[in-house]
Amino acid sequence: MTAPLSYPFPWTPPMEIPDALRGLRDQAAVTVTLPSGDRALMVTRYADVRALFADHRLSRNISRRQRPDVARISADNELFADPEINPDPPDHIRVRGLVTRAFTARRVEALRPVAQGVCDELIAAMKAGTRPTDLNEAFAYPLPIRVICRLLGVPLEDRDRFRYLVDGFLSVTKLPVEEMQRCREGLWQYLGELIDSKREQPGDDLVSGLIKARDEDNNRLSEHELRFWTQGLLIAGYVTTASQIGASTAVLLHHRELVEEIQADWSLVPSAVEELLRTQIMGSSVGTLRYAVEDIPLSDGTVIAKGTSVLLSEESANMDEEVFPEPFRLDIRRTDNHHMTFGAGLHYCAGAALARMELQVATRSLLEQLPDLRLAVPGDRLPRGLGGFTEGFTEIPVTW
Amino acid sequence: MRVTADRDTCTVSSLCVYRAPEVFDQDEDGHVVVLRPDPPEHLHPAVRDAARSCPTRSIRITEEE
Numbered sequence: 001m002t003a004p005l006s007y008p009f010p011w012t013p014p015m016e017i018p019d020a021l022r023g024l025r026d027q028a029a030v031t032v033t034l035p036s037g038d039r040a041l042m043v044t045r046y047a048d049v050r051a052l053f054a055d056h057r058l059s060r061n062i063s064r065r066q067r068p069d070v071a072r073i074s075a076d077n078e079l080f081a082d083p084e085i086n087p088d089p090p091d092h093i094r095v096r097g098l099v100t101r102a103f104t105a106r107r108v109e110a111l112r113p114v115a116q117g118v119c120d121e122l123i124a125a126m127k128a129g130t131r132p133t134d135l136n137e138a139f140a141y142p143l144p145i146r147v148i149c150r151l152l153g154v155p156l157e158d159r160d161r162f163r164y165l166v167d168g169f170l171s172v173t174k175l176p177v178e179e180m181q182r183c184r185e186g187l188w189q190y191l192g193e194l195i196d197s198k199r200e201q202p203g204d205d206l207v208s209g210l211i212k213a214r215d216e217d218n219n220r221l222s223e224h225e226l227r228f229w230t231q232g233l234l235i236a237g238y239v240t241t242a243s244q245i246g247a248s249t250a251v252l253l254h255h256r257e258l259v260e261e262i263q264a265d266w267s268l269v270p271s272a273v274e275e276l277l278r279t280q281i282m283g284s285s286v287g288t289l290r291y292a293v294e295d296i297p298l299s300d301g302t303v304i305a306k307g308t309s310v311l312l313s314e315e316s317a318n319m320d321e322e323v324f325p326e327p328f329r330l331d332i333r334r335t336d337n338h339h340m341t342f343g344a345g346l347h348y349c350a351g352a353a354l355a356r357m358e359l360q361v362a363t364r365s366l367l368e369q370l371p372d373l374r375l376a377v378p379g380d381r382l383p384r385g386l387g388g389f390t391e392g393f394t395e396i397p398v399t400w
Numbered sequence: 401m402r403v404t405a406d407r408d409t410c411t412v413s414s415l416c417v418y419r420a421p422e423v424f425d426q427d428e429d430g431h432v433v434v435l436r437p438d439p440p441e442h443l444h445p446a447v448r449d450a451a452r453s454c455p456t457r458s459i460r461i462t463e464e465e
């Protein structure tokens with residue numbers, strides 16, 4: 001037997017889809033070693049991945065206090081494992097329902113002009129500033145955090161402090177360990193204060209909506225859940241979207257002919273965004289870690305044994321030759337692009353519609369308002385942040 | 401073509417509304433509502449696409465002869 005593959009797979013060269021993804025689907029599941037050294041079973045085929053995202057026999061409760069044998073992603077990471085929170089039904093459905101109300105097509109579309117306004121402002125600042133500049137700093141990170149501020153109802157005057165705390169907490173900025181800890185505590189405290197102020201003066205934001213649900217019926221949402229989910233939206237929705245905006249723009253700029261194709265026909269933006277979501281996963285699938293509470297058979301007859309830690313490989317499913325013709329080709333006109341980048345089933349990304357809207361607005365605004373936008377260094381030398389939840393480019397020098 | 405949708409399994413992805421807004425809508429909580437259970441022919445491709453994309457397979461289509 002060969003040694004297990006190390007996972008996440010390396011993105012070398014940074015613009016090419018990892019080689020490890022070729023031929024991976026010969027077996028329905030492969031054993032991988034995580035950064036912590038622990039092993040997990042990775043499911044590789046589209047049909048299995050899609051079915052298992054919706055399978056109750058895989059639990060998302062990966063707290064080691066309750067399941068001591070569950071694999072760890074990295075040695076010190078407990079991000080998704082709060083012992084007071086149950087990520088499985090029925091608790092999960094109850095809370096998720098309160099959150100997803102904010103992400104109906106109508107409410108997401110109401111945020112489109114907000115996102116457009118933020119894009120216009122950020123691009124105007126880019127034009128007024130120096131060249132080259134880092135697209136992450138100047139655009140990709142500020143956009144989603146401002147949209148989330150609006151969604152949560154963070155007042156304008158708190159925006160900078162809020163972003164500092166969030167960036168420190170999520171290690172967006174590299175800070176000493178003690179300062180990160182201070183940011184973590186500061187953020188938890190800030191969310192408490194935000195909740196208090198919304199309780200006094202409710203608005204039409206998500207936090208006010210959650211408080212209303214809690215105060216009207218105590219059983220619906222505990223105070224701890226209220227803060228946990230608010231913080232969870234930041235964890236789930238900020239760096240993911242920022243990283244995807246940066247990475248997908250960088251890939252487009254690396255393929256100048258695609259930029260010109262889109263500039264000649266803006267109706268291509270949505271399908272281009274989907275294709276970049278499919279191929280350019282800005283993160284690995286470590287966040288899908290689950291635990292088998294029963295034996296589960298796969299498409300090739302292999303059985304996932306009860307007690308196994310399981311990863312559902314979105315990136316491998318997205319390259320499945322059975323589902324996507326010429327999967328390794330970047331085709332911005334691809335139709336029937338039902339990729340797994342937002343998961344599937346009950347836990348399907350709550351913010352997917354919001355992320356799509358932001359990506360569409362961002363892509364068009366950048367290519368329209370900065371028609372000569374280009375990478376200031378060769379694309380295959382862009383540095384990637386590897387081994388984590390998000391693996392986009394750590395810096396994207398651009399000029400125009 | 402007849403279209404039905406299961407609100408109990410709907411996970412509020414909003415995908416169907418984006419793919420076929422003439423046929424699908426959402427209630428206040430975001431759960432799917434079928435506006436046109438018998439959509440006209442020209443909407444059929446969009447409806448099939450919506451059904452295929454539904455993350456919880458909550459949309460059912462019955463094709464008539």
Ligand code: HEM
Nearest residue numbers: 236237240241244287288341342343346347349350351355
């Ligand atoms: C390009 C950006 C994004 C990507 C690739 C992404 C991806 C994902 C994936 C794959 C899942 C499912 C995880 C699993 O089942 O194990 C998920 C869940 C989630 N996402 Fe996203 N996401 C993005 C943006 C957002 C945004 C903008 C928000 C909200 C502001 C958000 C909120 C959530 C929440 C709350 C969940 C948990 C849903 C649940 O457990 O039921 N995400 N995301």
Ligand code: SF4
Nearest residue numbers: 410411413414416454
């Ligand atoms: S696509 Fe499915 S899950 Fe999404 S809103 Fe429509 S019915 Fe609900």
